[in-house]
Amino acid sequence: MRKYREIARTYLKTQLAWRADVLFNMVFTVGRILFAYLLWKVIFAEKDTIGGFTFHGMLSYYIISSFFTQLEMSHGISEEMAARIRNGTFSKYIVIPVNVEGYFAAMESGVVLFYLFFDFAAAFIWIFLFGIEFTLVKDGMIIACALAMVLLGMFFMVQLNFFLGILTFKYEEINTFLMIKNNLIALVTGSIVPLALFPDTIVSFMRFLPFYYVTYLPSMLLTGKCAGEAVRGIIVISCWCIVMQAAIRIAWKRYVRRFDGVGI
Amino acid sequence: MNTQKIIETKDLTKTYRRFQKKEGLRGSIQGLIKREYEEKTAVNSVSLTVSEGEFVGLIGPNGAGKTTLIKMLTGIIAPTGGSIDVLGYYPNDLKNAFKKQYAVVMGQKSQLFMELTVNDTLRLFKEIYEIPEADYRDSREYFAELFGVKDLMNVQVRTLSLGERMKMELIVALLHSPRVLFLDEPTIGLDAVASKQIRKFLKEINHDRGTTILLTSHYMEDIRTLCDRTVVINHGSKIYDGGTEELFGRYQRNKRITAVFDRPPYRREVEVPKEQVNDALHELMQYEPKDITIAEDEIGVVVERIYREGEQQNA
Numbered sequence: 001m002r003k004y005r006e007i008a009r010t011y012l013k014t015q016l017a018w019r020a021d022v023l024f025n026m027v028f029t030v031g032r033i034l035f036a037y038l039l040w041k042v043i044f045a046e047k048d049t050i051g052g053f054t055f056h057g058m059l060s061y062y063i064i065s066s067f068f069t070q071l072e073m074s075h076g077i078s079e080e081m082a083a084r085i086r087n088g089t090f091s092k093y094i095v096i097p098v099n100v101e102g103y104f105a106a107m108e109s110g111v112v113l114f115y116l117f118f119d120f121a122a123a124f125i126w127i128f129l130f131g132i133e134f135t136l137v138k139d140g141m142i143i144a145c146a147l148a149m150v151l152l153g154m155f156f157m158v159q160l161n162f163f164l165g166i167l168t169f170k171y172e173e174i175n176t177f178l179m180i181k182n183n184l185i186a187l188v189t190g191s192i193v194p195l196a197l198f199p200d201t202i203v204s205f206m207r208f209l210p211f212y213y214v215t216y217l218p219s220m221l222l223t224g225k226c227a228g229e230a231v232r233g234i235i236v237i238s239c240w241c242i243v244m245q246a247a248i249r250i251a252w253k254r255y256v257r258r259f260d261g262v263g264i
Numbered sequence: 265m266n267t268q269k270i271i272e273t274k275d276l277t278k279t280y281r282r283f284q285k286k287e288g289l290r291g292s293i294q295g296l297i298k299r300e301y302e303e304k305t306a307v308n309s310v311s312l313t314v315s316e317g318e319f320v321g322l323i324g325p326n327g328a329g330k331t332t333l334i335k336m337l338t339g340i341i342a343p344t345g346g347s348i349d350v351l352g353y354y355p356n357d358l359k360n361a362f363k364k365q366y367a368v369v370m371g372q373k374s375q376l377f378m379e380l381t382v383n384d385t386l387r388l389f390k391e392i393y394e395i396p397e398a399d400y401r402d403s404r405e406y407f408a409e410l411f412g413v414k415d416l417m418n419v420q421v422r423t424l425s426l427g428e429r430m431k432m433e434l435i436v437a438l439l440h441s442p443r444v445l446f447l448d449e450p451t452i453g454l455d456a457v458a459s460k461q462i463r464k465f466l467k468e469i470n471h472d473r474g475t476t477i478l479l480t481s482h483y484m485e486d487i488r489t490l491c492d493r494t495v496v497i498n499h500g501s502k503i504y505d506g507g508t509e510e511l512f513g514r515y516q517r518n519k520r521i522t523a524v525f526d527r528p529p530y531r532r533e534v535e536v537p538k539e540q541v542n543d544a545l546h547e548l549m550q551y552e553p554k555d556i557t558i559a560e561d562e563i564g565v566v567v568e569r570i571y572r573e574g575e576q577q578n579a
Contacts, residue, residue: 002391006391013379014380091335092374095340096375096389097361098392259341261340
């Protein structure tokens with residue numbers, strides 16, 4: 001376990017090496033806040049509630065959802081794997097005594113730890129600077145379920161991106177897969193619009209997908225909604241993690257032998 | 265020297281399947297519908313045995329199959345045929361217990377983190393290889409001293425020169441005291457001074473620590489200085505496996521004699537077979553030269569001869 005902790009620490013240190021990146025990340029985060037605030041203010045100008053949300057309830061959802069969405073940065077895993085497999089430098093991970101999936105999960109943790117600070121800063125600016133009446137559920141059990149679901153959801157996203165990265169061994173080019181995944185996630189995770197605004201049949205269908213539990217349901221739970229789905233949500237996302245782990249095992253075993261290491 | 269065999273391959277073969285795209289836009293569209301592949305044999309039935317403590321050179325022209333062979337020995341790629349045993353393991357099983365016993369340094373692939381210091385990378389590798397703290401400190405001190413880079417351990421890697429970076433790559437690779445070290449072009453792009461230093465360190469590591477080293481290089485100076493034994497590969501096949509001096513003795517056939525005179529033609533250069541040097545000198549002495557130098561065949565010429573004639577003998 002110590003080796004994975006050190007991998008996370010190393011990637012956290014790499015994030016801290018570039019001061020301009022730190023500054024731009026801060027500017028970008030605040031810019032997003034301002035844009036969303038103005039957008040929802042216009043939408044709520046003529047209505048008091050939309051899809052069961054008040055203006056402050058919607059902004060509370062948006063703060064929490066943005067917080068989780070920005071922490072979910074596992075797309076870097078599939079991109080890094082695809083690039084390195086294609087140019088032959090993926091061997092740097094193969095020759096060291098680590099579980100490669102564990103290495104990427106630890107790498108992701110290191111990067112996330114760095115951005116956690118900015119996400120907290122962004123949430124703080126939202127709540128205090130814009131005077132939002134922040135809605136946060138009081139039930140400790142629901143909060144615990146939501147946090148557990150977020151962790152499982154993020155782990156699932158690491159698994160999914162690692163799995164897509166493995167497919168590069170077979171297909172060489174996975175940009176189409178990545179594009180489909182990114183668009184699907186943007187819609188299904190509810191990071192653009194709360195799923196509560198969609199028709200019931202579509203939401204019922206999305207409940208079977210893992211993405212529903214990555215940011216959307218935890219955000220809803222924390223804003224005091226969908227409490228009845230908390231336990232079931234943890235079970236569903238756990239099942240998806242198990243299924244994805246099995247898929248990774250099979251794909252890794254089958255496709256790593258196809259690596260030809262050519263390029264450099 | 266310990267003579268335990270630690271690398272053994274028999275008829276080791278690697279075949280790649282390559283997509284053949286026809287020329288032009290039309291060819292690109294055809295490639296979308298129907299793809300044609302060609303098979304390329306990168307390594308062809310290579311049988312090789314390396315004993316513990318040996319320093320073996322692997323030479324061959326570009327595309328000969330040297331790097332492919334190293335990749336199979338380290339488990340990076342799977343062989344298509346034949347058998348392979350390295351330290352008692354089938355490398356492509358990628359077992360951690362196996363990976364802890366070897367290290368590989370490829371001249372153009374880096375394990376260093378460019379944004380961090382060498383000490384940061386070493387700390388990471390200490391944990392990855394589960395090296396006890398005291399051993400880690402001893403090894404780090406030993407190598408920093410040996411490579412003369414003590415002052416550079418806390419400098420951002422991207423600011424180091426190519427030669428300094430290669431020394432750091434070697435320190436990272438050697439930190440866990442591997443039994444076998446695979447080196448693929450470690451001196452590529454380095455100037456003469458840096459190359460000489462790297463050669464000196466490698467010799468010490470092989471001699472003092474008993475580390476088995478398999479080295480590929482295009483620089484014959486590397487091979488001649490370091491390796492007692494050389495394996496020559498061309499078009500994927502092994503064409504020579506034996507003593508390095510014997511190899512050069514066999515193919516370094518001529519001597520170049522340069523004579524300088526006080527009168528025209530002032531300077532005369534002749535290349536003669538080794539066994540005719542005496543006769544040539546005798547003849548030149550009749551013209552009372554001011555100075556005479558005798559040099560070996562140019563290394564480039566020798567290498568070309570090894571590849572060309574070795575291939576013919578093997579055919």
